[in-house]
Amino acid sequence: MGTFTEDGQYIPRQIVEDDLGDIDLDHAYDSTLVEVEEGKIVEGTVVRVDKDEVLLDIGYKSEGVIPARELSIRNDVDPSEVVSLGDRIEALVVTKEDKDGRLILSKKRAQYERAWGTIEKIKEEDGVVKGPVIEVVKGGLILDIGLRGFLPASLVELRRVRDLQPYVGRELEAKIIELDKNRNNVVLSRRAWLEETQREQREAFLDNLKPGERRKGVVSSVVNFGAFVDLGGMDGLIHVSELSWKHVDHPSSVVSVGDEVEVEVLEVDLERERISLSLKATQQDPWQEFASTHRVGELVYGRVTKLVPFGAFVQVGDGIEGLVHISEMSAHHVDLPEQVVTPGEELWVKIIDLDLQRRRISLSIKQAAEGGEVAAEYQEHFGEHAYDDEGNYIGGGTEPEAEVAAEVVEASEGQQAWAEYYAEGEAGTTAVAEDGTEYEYVEVIEEVVEVVDADAEAADAGSGDAEGAEVVDEA
Template identity: 45%
Template sequence: MTEDMNNIEVKNFSEGDRVSGTVTKIEEKQVLVDIEGSKLDGIIPISELSSLHIEKASDAVQEGEELDLIVTKVEEELLVLSKRKVDAETAWETLEQRFQNNEIFDAEVNEIVKGGLVVDLGVRGFVPASMIEDHYVEDFSDYQGKTLAFKIVELDKEKNRLILSHRIVVEEGKALEKKEILERLKQGEILDGTVQRLTDFGAFVDIGGVDGLVHISQLSHEHIEKPSDVVKEGDQVKVKVLSVDRDNERISLSIKETLPGPWESIGEKAPKGSILEGTVKRLVSFGAFVEVLPGVEGLVHISQISHKHIGTPHEVLQEGQTVKVKVLDANETDQRLSLSMKELEDQEYQHKDYDLPEESKGFQLSDMIGDKLKDFRK
């Protein structure tokens, strides 16, 4: 090779020049490289190998690897180089496009630090704790090495600032899923669900990615004071879709309508002629409504309350009073139950042991008035 040719091939490099180099030796805190077109040795300090903190140089490169580098300093017999700056320049271009396009991309979590996560995207990306999930996360250790979907929420190349969010991706995914579920939900269909949380006015039930409200009036056929009387968080339940408000993203559900009604098989639960104990729930001018089974009220008509003549049921009954009644008729179709208190008085009268003289007990009526009948015939 002539001296002229050698002069052409050997280049003089200045700070900021882009060069190609091959890793020839890896030391603990630096890497030696052979620079194409230069007789000078090239060296990459460990701090210039990656945007992340690394303990040893071998974590970032390996011998024989070809690298794109930037000259950061020119010494007499040495070029100080940076791999990190080349990676960053390339990365910023890609990141700016992703930011402008509001793009979702996957990346591996490289570090767990105080207050969040660190992701290497050619530049150091930070995920604040509040941007990790749509719920509170106490321990970040499970995220080490995990690949997550991210969006860029803040990008400032001049300040070398890159803020990422996984929470936004999660929230947008749930919003899309909710919209799709709302579109396909049909009024009247029966679904399986999980009770998520309880409030004073009802229970929110997850029906596969979206919550619907079971109002307290739709939790049970019986009157209840609070939702926790019949359900608890985590319960698996069946619900019926009452209505879907797609504009306001609200779903009304019912547990009550998936359960057997209190009037179902009433003829078996309260057969004609049976005697039941119940509670007077309401008094009206024409009688008293008595609850004999949960959710089942029957009417004791004023004429069936007592043998005594009464003007209103209030004369002998009061709300909340416990009474015994006899079933006169049970109609499941019309949800009607006819009851009587008077007929129990009849039975009581027939079985009562009146204080008659011992010799009179067991006599027939005709025996007792026989003499009178004889006198009448004379």
Template identity: 45%
Template sequence: MSEETKVQEQAAPELTQDAMDNFVSLKKGDSVKGTIVKIEDNQAYVSLGYKYDGVIPIRELSSIHLDNASDAVEVGQEVELKVVSIDDEKEKLVLSKRLIDSERAWEELQSRYDSGEVFEVSVADVVKGGLVADVGVRGFIPASMVERHFVEDFKDYKGRTLRVKIKEIDRENNKVILSQKEVLDAEFEQNKQTLIAALQPGQELDGTVQRLTPFGAFVDIGGIDGLVHVSELSWQHVAHPKDVVAEGQAVKVKVLKVDPAAGKISLSLKAAQPGPWDSAAGQFNVGDIVTGTVRRLVTFGAFVEIAPGVEGLVHISQIAHRHIATPQEVLQEGQEVQAKVLDFNAAEKRVSLSIKETEEAPEHVPSPSSDRPARERSSRDRAPRQEDLNNPNVSLNSSGMSFTLAERFGDKLNKLK
């Protein structure tokens, strides 16, 4: 046996006695350091260098609920603990990691709250109303403070790492409220201002439809949303955006207007596509007979759509062979008609049409006088009275004289012979 071994054997009883002296001097509330030597489902054992190991119940491992002690510590890990109770008869030393973590956490959390620091947490549990994270104490993230958008189900969030800020802290009531949404909102606004500053009217961009409203569609153009008003979705009339686009659809848009102060971006879907007049330029020629739909009736005529987004005017004089006072006498909105192209100018977006040119003219076109009441016609068509002949203010014309001169003045003419 070597001298070194002898020295160790002789020193061992002294070390054990020192350890026992230290053990006896421990009291509730003291802080100790030890090493995790064994882990069971609901507790962990710690070697402190004393007569027997201490135990950490699962409830004292963390400030949040744990399914297994191994979720908080691992064998070989050095930990600092607080003495909860000492039972010499049962040789049981109950320790707490939670109390030590909590004491340190409040000071650090207060500092992070004061500075507005952004830090990472791991989602430990999904509970009713939000998420739970271990930040030395129990940290709660309400459902409304998780994302910028509504989340229906958080079941996939357990284990995720989130970047948060402390929204509210109350040590007296052991309350810490965290928010990831506040972090995302701040980053969104910063990114939005940077992107808006780089936008110019006339730019064409790729985007994704985010959401639909009755008045238009919001399109994501790289981290920020712009509005495509319903009137800018298509060259044709659109009753509702859902008739043209769907959420998640990839689209190409053109920037119409940028308002950095208000943070608003106006976009157009139709402006990024060929216009209907461009497509119609080689489609129609003067003299063509086309089929169209009456879209609008006005006092001077009717506007007929002959291609999507291309409307031509049928002047009131070109609606019918007979005289009409208003287009409504012959046409109604939504009616399908045939028309002849009288003039087509794509550059000026102007088309002149004629409906009557597609119809055969009647053999006899009633004159305006034919529409007069019979009493009026009979009074004008009869032979003039003697008193009218003697009245210098009465004008006799051929249309008002249906009799011959011989019938009226025959006798007098004979005398002149």
């Protein structure tokens, strides 16, 4: 073998004397040549490094050429970053002689062949591979484990990672979950490795987590059916029904990825390692709050949110809706709710029933017109002088009915607009208010007292004895 100068120039070994003995020169020359066959792995010394290829002395009649693309499993690398002059490396013979008479070699294919044996053994033993992340591709990462191992994005961490770029250059450990040499396919899972190494930690975490506890966490993912929260060891699910006391169209309207939240633990499933969480359990129940500050008989101000065949829903608080049955809309008979009110209209209503357990409020426009005690939050609006000792509105000399008709209170102007409701109420069905309360449609037979003019009746009937009133049943 020759030597290298300080500037990297290769100097072949010189023959200083005839030491062949009885062997002729041609035979001696042939005996020093390496046998080369396509697909065979050979070893040699790097004698030249260019930007597009590397020359390798393997003891053949000419140096072998390793194209830049055949140096590494990494794409678009500089040959000088992979090998240096004098390095002893292995290469696989790709072509014994190309059209230009060159011996074409591949370092990465030799590395690939060596690695497969190791990888197959690790897979059989259910072992772990380790390598740097060299590339981000569609759907995941590429690891250099002697060959290109694919790590899907969903298997990088215990939860899905959206930004994979920060992983480039990091050395990761992973389990082999799929191996196919014919397709050159190696699929890895870091999550499987993490789950295995963290199983004891997870078991301890779940054992220490009790229903009813409140924990702080970070929203890690938002899906159609809820939101996942990282509790610092495992993810728990807040189902969409547990995000808010109000109706939620989509979880993204309540929380976003990265939000810090306080949640209450509802359930811990040790067998399936699942944690059920609630966000609304940490918040004031608007129904409980409303029930504690209001009572039957009070007047409250609200906004009509929806009309159904049997009445109208009126929002009387944040997340609180009550039903004005059609029979409570007016003192006279009403065929359709739209004859009395329209969606968006604001008006006074009286609370005639408050069922906290079933989360239902019955309201009356008809009885509100008769006056009564106004709820405390509206008394502050008018001032103490406008009410008597019992809380009834006196309005400084004006009739309460006049003030009601004027609708001077604007308590709900800044409240959130309501979305479309789920279903229109029909006879025999239920209607759902925005706050989730269901009201069943029941036909009510009203007793309407029709006053008959006694003199007119006497004239028609030929008698002057008729008096009083006739009761007429109307559906």
